[in-house]
Each structure stands twice: as C-alpha cells, then as structure tokens.
C-alpha cells in the first residue's frame with residue numbers, strides 16, 4: 457500500500473479529506489444481512505462477488521454472515537484476498553495462459569480454489585498446472601445462458617467438457633457457471649424476470665443432460681444484484697453470486713420493482729466524498745472528484761440528498777454541479793456525498809474505504825485488490 461488514507465479513525469466526517477471513498481456502515485451492514493438472510497431462507501448458498509469491493513474485510517464479514525466463500529474475477533484479485541485471510545474462492549472466469557494457471561494452482565495450496573472453463577485445451581493446461589504442484593482444483597463448466605460473454609452453449613458442448621474435467625486427475629468437476637450478466641440492468645421487472653427464466657431453462661436442460669450421463673452438478677452458480685430473487689426461485693440455481701448489493705450504485709437504483717417503483721431492495725452505502733473547490737458562477741460549482749475518483753460508464757453520479765443538483769462534465773480531477781434548480785445554499789469548501797454510477801470500477805480507483813458511522817470515521821479498510829486486474 458503506497459498512499460496514506462484520506463482520514464484517521466475517530467475523526468469527524470467533516471474533516472475527511474477529499475476525494476475519499478466512504479462506506480456508510482449502517483446501510484452497508486443492513487445490505488449484508490438482508491442478502492444473507494434472504495438467500496439462507498431459500499435454503500441456498502451465497503458466494504458474493506468480491507470484484508465489487510476488492511477488500512478482505514468485506515469478504516470476511518460476508519463469510520461471517522454465512523457466505524460459503526467469495527467470487528473473484530482475476531487470479532491477482534484472488535491472491536490479494538487469500539493474503540487477507542479469505543480461504544474459499546471461485547474465480548468465476550476463465551484463466552488462460554501458463555503464468556496465470558501456475559499462479560492459480562499455487563494458490564490452491566493455501567485456500568480452496570475453484571475456476572471456470574469453456575475450452576477443452578484449457579482443461580489440459582489446468583490439469584498440467586495443478587499436477588505440477590500436486591493440488592486439486594474445483595472446476596465449473598461455464599455455459600452461455602444469454603449474456604454472450606464467455607461460456608459454451610448449454611447441452612452437449614457442456615457435457616463434453618464436464619466429462620473431460622472428470623477424467624483429469626487433478627481436477628474435480630463441481631458443476632455449472634450460468635451467470636446472465638446482461639439481465640442485471642434490464643430496467644423492467646417482467647423483462648428482467650423473463651431473461652432469468654430463459655437462463656434457468658438452459659441451465660436446467662444442461663443439468664438434466666449431465667444427470668442422464670451419471671454426472672451430478674454440486675454447484676449451479678449465477679445471479680447478480682438485479683436478478684438474484686429470480687435465480688433463487690428457479691429451482692435450479694443453488695449458489696448465488698450477487699456483488700453490488702453491498703454498495704448499491706446509482707445505476708442499480710434505476711432498475712424497477714414489480715410495481716414500477718424504483719429498485720430499493722438495498723440502500724446506497726458507497727459514496728465519493730467531494731469538496732466544492734471553485735464557484736466560478738453563482739449557479740455553478742466545481743467539485744474535486746472527476747474521472748480519477750469515479751467510474752462514468754453507467755452515467756453520472758447522483759448527489760446524495762440533493763436530487764435537484766446535477767453533476768455533469770467530468771474531467772480528470774473536476775466535475776460541474778448545476779445549481780440552477782436547487783434552493784440548497786452551496787459554498788466554497790462544502791463537502792458533498794456523490795453516489796457513483798457504477799460501484800465496481802469506482803472502488804478500483806481508491807486504496808482505502810473510509811468507513812463512517814454517526815458522522816465519525818470508525819474504520820479504514822485497505823482495498824487490497826485495487827488494481828489487481830491481471
């Protein structure tokens with residue numbers, strides 16, 4: 457860790473330097489408990505995605521509340537979390553290339569490690585890497601259930617890979633990865649549900665085909681924050697991988713509930729704290745948080761508690777606030793909480809979570825897998 461945190465434990469929120477990445481601990485804890493209890497009440501397993509937070513403290517809290525482990529997207533992310541004490545990880549992604557596979561296999565000496573595959577040659581390379589250090593890796597065959605990212609087609613292509621995994625002495629066939637990422641941000645409830653019902657059908661067809669060949673799927677994994685209730689009700693998924701629910705970004709808040717209201721299952725708990733650093737015009741303020749403090753791929757941030765103030769025009773270190781529609785007086789030096797559009801790539805821009813409760817800094821958590829994208 458190279459940079460000092462922008463705050464000290466015990467300090468008042470007003471004194472936290474900016475831009476800083478804040479966690480509102482009350483909201484965050486509610487989100488963690490709500491998901492843990494709901495998944496548990498369905499009799500399913502939760503394996504939250506750690507690409508959202510990249511933080512060992514968060515992963516360990518999720519596991520204290522019953523999560524079986526966490527998902528990672530990259531080997532380096534998994535390495536950072538294992539170093540932070542996380543002992544059960546699924547790299548919910550394909551790992552390709554000798555050096556990466558060697559690192560993945562080495563990690564399995566320290567923690568329970570699983571990985572996804574969608575290619576026969578990759579299974580041979582995984583087997584070789586695992587054999588070289590004498591470990592056994594859990595392997596999920598990834599199927600394409602509509603997201604058109606990685607994954608073989610459901611059915612016979614998946615069966616062929618499962619058989620190949622089962623024949624590899626240092627690999628253990630663990631089941632299917634069937635994540636429908638594209639469905640997560642479908643705004644309309646019924647359309648979102650239909651996308652997951654279609655995905656679940658494809659997963660079910662594949663589970664049945666494997667079963668008729670004598671192959672059981674211990675794990676059928678998928679689900680994100682936008683769709684997890686549907687996977688939970690599907691009768692086929694048994695391990696849910698939602699990640700963003702811990703923070704709830706502005707983009708997820710644009711999804712709709714069944715009655716058409718805005719998606720409010722979880723509370724915003726992640727904020728970029730910013731300072732008004734210039735007031736060049738009476739109705740325009742400039743804050744010190746731009747492209748290097750937040751991700752903009754899912755749109756502009758919202759200003760927490762002030763819907764009439766619009767953020768626009770980010771550059772590296774600046775953003776404009778349009779004050780023409782607000783009565784809230786804004787002065788130079790004021791600090792504001794911004795709700796980022798997309799939580800995961802926002803987190804990856806910061807080294808520290810400044811954890812706040814009751815207006816005070818309660819904890820500082822290092823984002824140990826920040827930048828761990830290889």
Ligand SMILES: *Cc1c(COP(=O)(O)O)cnc(C)c1O
Pocket residue numbers: 505507508527548635637640678679680681682697698699700701
């Ligand atoms: C990102 C991701 C998730 C979690 O999605 P959220 O939208 O952050 O809840 C789950 N599974 C996989 C494979 C992912 O890539």
